Amino acid sequence: MREFTVPPVVTAPPVGGLADVVFDHAADDPDRVALGRRPAPGEPWQEVTAAAFRDEVLALAKGLIAQGIRFGDRVAVMSRTRYEWTLFDFALWCIGAQLVPLYPTSSTEQVFWMLHDADVSACVVEHEDHAMTVGSVVDRLPRLARLWQLDAGAVHELTEAGAGIGDDVVHRHRMALTPDSPATVIYTSGTTGRPKGCVLTHGNFMAEADNVVRRYDPVFRSRPGDEASTLLFLPLAHVFGRMVQVAAVRGRVKLGHQPQLTVAALLPDLQEFRPTFVLAVPYVFEGILAAARREAELQGKGRPFEKAVEVAVRYARAQESKAFGTGPGPGTALRVQHQVFDKLVYSKVRETLGGRVRHAMSGGSAMERRLGLFFAGAGITVFEGYGLTETTGAAVANPPERTRFGTVGRPVPGTSVRIADDGEVWLRGGQVFPGYLGDRRATEEVLRGGWLATGDLGALDDDGYLTIIGRKKEILVTSGGKSVPPLVLEERVRAHPLVAQCIAVGNDRPYVAALITLDQEAVAHWRAMREQPPVEPAELVRDPELEAEIRRAVVAANTLVSQAESIRAFRILVGRFTEEQGLLTPTLKLKRKAIEKAYATEVEALYAT
Known part of the structure; x- marks a missing residue:
């Protein structure tokens, strides 16, 4: 048994909740640009000051109270990463409510399970497709009383509804929070079994964000004295994205949002927003x-x-x-x-x-x-x-x-x-x-x-x-009793430019083998550079030159392990593993059992000779 400890550089406050910094920062430096906001794709970025963000959070919090959201209630949000998500997070924290994130790609049954298990009383969705998904299960959710749609003016609707609520009502709710109060319930990705709801407290986020911000503060800027800024494109339904959001607001890092986690969509916004980190x-x-x-x-x-x-x-x-x-x-x-x-x-x-x-x-x-x-x-x-x-x-x-x-x-x-x-x-x-x-x-x-x-x-x-x-739970044990951690092999194969995904198999088998999918854009480029015409995917996977190239990736991976742990056979697949097929989690992790079941014929073929 080995152990290593690093002492804290920041001690969590004994009182208060996550929304307090919105009001503290607005009082300290109201004109500081706290967030960047893009109203619609292609439109220029707008600056949101600390004071303006406070006012929007307060107005939305009053609207939520007016619409029946109470201290301790859980409200789900089903949306991509966008400014309004951050607004709802801090508005809900103002009144002691808890946000339950739903991945925008979640299936109907996944949505039902999370809304039911968390006993959600209201839901915020991004657009009509999400509204239809929630609507299809609403008859099985008697506690779900409200549904708001961001693209249909949810923020404006709630702000108008709360116009008659006094600021002091929100502040009384906010002052009742402690670091031990639950802040959110985030459901695990569910690589095996039904997702479980992780209860995270205000103090959990404070301990995490404040220590990370203090430790890494010098690297948030390109040069000393620069205004720190980051463009958040990670899913806010995932804990990594939520932690970044909280840390940016608490650490006075200018925060922008980008809804698409693809390189093609991301690069233009990065070049325009110009983050420092x-x-x-x-x-x-x-x-x-x-x-x-x-x-x-x-x-x-x-x-x-x-x-x-x-x-x-x-x-x-x-x-x-x-x-x-x-x-x-x-x-x-x-x-x-x-x-x-x-x-x-x-x-x-x-x-x-x-x-x-x-x-x-x-x-x-x-x-x-x-x-x-x-x-x-x-x-x-x-x-x-x-x-x-x-x-x-x-x-x-x-x-x-x-x-x-x-x-x-x-x-x-x-x-x-x-x-x-x-x-x-x-x-x-x-x-x-x-x-x-x-x-x-x-x-x-x-x-x-x-x-x-x-x-x-x-x-x-x-x-x-x-x-x-x-x-x-993912260690492969061959029929010869050899235990093989697949991650090191898979990551090395996936490092090849033509490879999109790799999964090693071999439980109760005589040796380790692998199923490999291709990066179609990279393969198309690879063929074009060799002046080879485009071909259908089914024909492509039988290309001997391509197979030889993938074999080099497998050989490189095998240099990291012993012969008994090496990949002895592989199969190039026509398509990729996707979340829609139920083969990936929303965070793009492989669902191993589901993949082996879906490709049982291909796996058997790897051991047929």
Whole structure:
């Protein structure tokens, strides 16, 4: 058993709730630009001052009271990431209500389960399709009394309804809150079984956000003295997005919203909003690198680009070694090469993020070490972190001054990490949730003497850096008795530009095999560069050149493990695993059992010879 603790840098306040900062900041600096707001796609960004945000929050809170929302009520929101979500969050917190996020892609039955389990009394939806989804189950939800639609003027409607309510009514509600008061109920992604509602308190968010903001404050700005700003494009239905939202408001970081988590939609807004810091998932960083690579190849500069990637990786690796006292840092020749490529390549990569980003944070899934090294060498240090819904976001993250790429870092201030005897990661800290809604048995299974048993397997090094090996329940055990964590293999295969997804299989089988899906845009580009005509996906997966290229990715992954743990066979699939098929969670995690069931024929074929 190993354990590592980092003491807190901020102590949670003994009184009050999350909405208090909206009023405190407006009183301290009413003209500070607190948020950026885009009224509609294509329209210019509008500045929202701290005073204006306070007034909107207060007006909406009064409208909610006028419409029957009471202290302790739960109100669901089904929407993409947008300004109004943040407005509703803080308005509901003003009156002691709790927001229950619903993914906009949730199925009818998922929506019913969460609304029923959380005993929701009102619901906010983004548009008519969401309204129809909720409407289809409303007859089974006798407690659901109100439904508001953002695109049909919900904010204006509620503001008008609350015009006759006095400010003091809201403030009485707000003053009754304590850090132990529930702030939200977030349902787990549900890779196995029915989603469980994680109850997170105001104090959980305070402990998490305030310690992260204080620890990472210097990296929120491109240069000292810059106005800190971030563009939030993570789903606010996920704890990572909610933590970013709360931390930005509490930390006086200008916050903008972008509703589409695709690289194509995201890059134009990043270049216009020009944030100083971004928080994303590895998929976004992978997409940025892939887009830059394709652009270079189209210009006939593929080889110089790959050289620039290699120089960036070597440069960052040398800097990392120097930071940990194991090397002298980049040599003269490497520094010269780096300077040349900084003008030709790296500056253009930074420009895709708006030109001001020098630091970023990644979470949600593992980031491949080489990808992190490339961005660091290109002038954007990505701090990888790790956490769960049950820990209100990041419990572990790489520190700014000593980033160890390929790990998820050290405990954030106020957090302890323990590796149990069986290799499971346990966490303790002020951000750890009090339990699952109405599920005492499930709560007791994960909360053990103040520690949260995460279900993840990991290793702590002597400096307190944590490496995640995989999920306990996802370890493959071959028929020969070999235990294989699939994550390291899958992530390495997925690092290949042509690969979209990879899932390793092999439970009770003689060896490990894999199902692999393709990045169709990357494959189309790859074929075009070889002057090959477009083909149908069914024909594409039988292309011997493509198969040879994917085989190289598998061989590269196999170098990380022993022969007994290596991928012996693979199958390239025609389509991708999607959430609509029930094969991915809303956070794009693989549903392993569902995939193996859906592709049972393909799995059997891997072991037919």
